[in-house]
Amino acid sequence: MVSPVTKLPTAPPPVKPPVTLPPRAAVGINLAGLSTWGGERTLMNLALNSPWKSQRPGVSGWVEMDPSRMDANGDMKALLTSELANKALTPPEGAYGPTATRIRCTWKGKGTLAPGGSAVTNLAKSTDSFEFDWAAANGVTPKSAWVTISKIDTTDPLRKVDCREKDASPTAMFSSKMLESLKGFSVIRFLDWQKVNTNAPVSWARRTTAESTVQNTDQGPAVEIMVALANEAGIDPWFHMHWNADEEYVRRFAEYVRDHLAPGRKVYVEMSNEVWNYNFPVTNQAQAEGVAEGLSPTAGYAMFMRYAEKATWMNKIWTDVFKADPSRLVRIVATQNNNPAAVEMILGFRDTAQYVDAVSTAPYFGGATFAGTRATITDSANIFAFLSEDVDLAISKALKAKVVAQRYGKRYIGYEGGQHVVNRGNPTLVAAINRDPRMYDMYRKYLTAWNSQIGDLMTLYAATGSFDQYGAWGLREYTGQSLAETPKRRAVQDYLSRAY
Structure with missing residues (x-):
């Protein structure tokens, strides 16, 4: 008698181990300023951005x-x-x-x-x-x-x-479309919201509050609203302290962030903005103060040293406020991308380095597209060839700042970045360049190079903005604009989704 054949159970297919993707440099975004004309709508209440x-x-x-x-x-x-x-x-x-x-x-x-x-x-x-x-x-x-x-x-x-x-929630603070547009970004920088470039006097007593019916003021919007946006979007905020803010303002701002920013979120903090750029009044003020203090017989050096001194003063306050959980705090000093000597001067000033976590510059590309003998060039092939070469140059300059930062044991990050094409005599050409599909390739090259050679946060400038004689800064021109019409934003979205 032949024994029946016992059918063995079918073995399950082997389980493939999950694919572990290598870490990528994070990308942040500078928000467009609160306004009635800038193309970016963040607040649900359309009446909050202008005074009577x-x-x-x-x-x-x-x-x-x-x-x-x-x-x-x-x-x-x-x-x-x-x-x-x-x-x-x-x-x-x-x-x-x-x-x-x-x-x-x-x-x-x-x-x-x-x-x-x-x-x-x-x-x-x-x-x-x-x-x-x-x-x-x-x-x-x-x-x-x-x-x-x-x-x-x-x-x-x-x-x-x-x-x-009419069909919106009466209690919603932020536009759901704006929140959706922020997905994938790691940091939101509030530079233009806080209006630090105006260098206005600020005080805690005069500050904009959550009850203020105008959030677009020289004091900047309410810290309550900025923290709420970071929490609702699930993104780390990057705040600025006004140069002329006193200790009460800085401390109470830091305390509010400490107590209300969602657990697990980090906060980036920076003293003013571009205290090297003489187009902004803060740089002239810093230089005058540095000279008056006798920090250096050279006025430009005195300016950098005064910046280091002021940034350290601010960072010490934030350090004290966050002493129970210092890992949540990223203290920044920032300077010009093509001036690594300034990084050295700032970090080497007294005890500045002790109170800094990250050095930051703005490695833009394309700023010299129409400079000098190139002023009258209109050939698009020539322009994009120049932009491609300038991407390499911008990253090479950033690497020099990174070397100095690493020597001091600090992170190196970008506070702004992207294209910097300006031609006040031909804004139509600048707009065409920024709408050209080849701009996708420029941003792809830029972000790929940043990721491979720098490897830390790049905070692009800016989320939204119309194109005019002063430049074409927005990744898109207005909220809701089609990705097909926004090659810069499409390249960024593809980077965030690892399409390349």
């Missing part, structure tokens, strides 16, 4: 409002006879698209509020709100809209104007 302006008979246009007639939050307390108060609105994302966007405006208190502007159509009013369609522009330049107060009850003034899409 006065309009009255005999006075041309809209003029600054007398602060005495506004409350601490920036709302109107009263109007003069025949006066109107106007507030510009930030265009919603839909304003750039092909179809109209329904907007609903609400407020507290009593008075008369109405919308105006070329964007306003199909107005519908009720007692304490109104709705209108924001007409579509289907392009780079949106139609404008504003709200106007023509009457105020001084016993219960009209205040807290809130305008947003």
Whole structure:
């Protein structure tokens, strides 16, 4: 008798070990400043980016409002006879698209509020709100809209104007489309939000708060809002301390960040911005202070030393505030990309290096595209050949700064970067260059080289911005712009998703 054959169970297929991808240099992004014209909408309330302006008979246009007639939050307390108060609105994302966007405006208190502007159509009013369609522009330049107060009850003034899409959450602080656009970035730098380039005097008593109805002020927006954005986006923030801020401001700002930034998030902090660039008033102030202190008989050296001194003063305060968890803090000193000697001078000044975690420069490429004998060149093949070579040059300069940073045991990162093509006499050509599909190749080469040769954070400049005589800084020109129209942004997105 033949024994039956026992069928053995089929062995499961072998399990493949997970593929471990090599680490990549992180990419951050500089946010566009809060405004009604910059193309980037971050805050859901479209009325938060501009103050009330006065309009009255005999006075041309809209003029600054007398602060005495506004409350601490920036709302109107009263109007003069025949006066109107106007507030510009930030265009919603839909304003750039092909179809109209329904907007609903609400407020507290009593008075008369109405919308105006070329964007306003199909107005519908009720007692304490109104709705209108924001007409579509289907392009780079949106139609404008504003709200106007023509009457105020001084016993219960009209205040807290809130305008947003009719179907939006009434409590949402940030645009969901903006949050979506930040995915993949590791750091958001608040340079243009905080307006440190104006070098304004700031104080904790005068600071913008979360209750302020104007977030676009010389004090910068509320720290509460910036921390909330970092938390909601799940991204590390990079903050700036104004040069003229006192210790109370710096300490209380740091304490708020320590207590409210989500656990596990790091904070990058930098004293002012580009305290080497004489186009900014802070550099002249730093030089004058350094000379007055006798830090060096050479004015330029005195400026760098004064910067090191001031940055160390700030970093010591943040170090003290974060002493219970110093790993959350990244203390930065920054300088010019083509000046490694400045890195040496700053880190070598007194005890500066002891209170620094990272050295940062801005290795832009293309800044000399139209310099000197190249001023009249318009041939695109010539221009992109130059840009390709300049990518290599920018990275080679960055490597020199990295060498100095490493000698001191510090990280080397980029505070800004990307293309730097400017031609004030031919902004149309600059726009065409930045929209050209070959710009994708430039950014791919740039990010690939940065990753392989530098290997740490690059914070590109900037997320969004229109193209004009001053440059073409935005990865995109407006929120919601198609990736097919934004070769720079598409290259960055492909880097973040490891498409190359």
